[in-house]
Amino acid sequence: MLSERLQREALSKCIVWFYDGNVRTFYSLDKTHQRAKANKALGMRRLEKMLMETFKGQWETAIIYENKVNGNELARFKRGARV
Secondary structure, eight states: OOOHHHHHHOSEEEEEEETTSOEEEEEOOOOSSTTSOOOHHHHHHHHHHIIIIITTTTEEEEEEEESSTTOOEEEEEETTEEO
């Protein structure tokens, strides 16, 4: 679990609906080290890798949003494929 500070600083978040009925929110890790500048592309790649490798076959739908109130949708996944 990320600290509240890292959740606030994340540039994107991913909401995942699992087959067992659970819904979880994951936040991107946009930095390579503490003092590095945030890199949105790095955070997106890490979220996609988490979906495709770590939770492979366990989720039905996943949506990646900007980590803002009413943030724009950045990517949508359905049953292991990007839509």
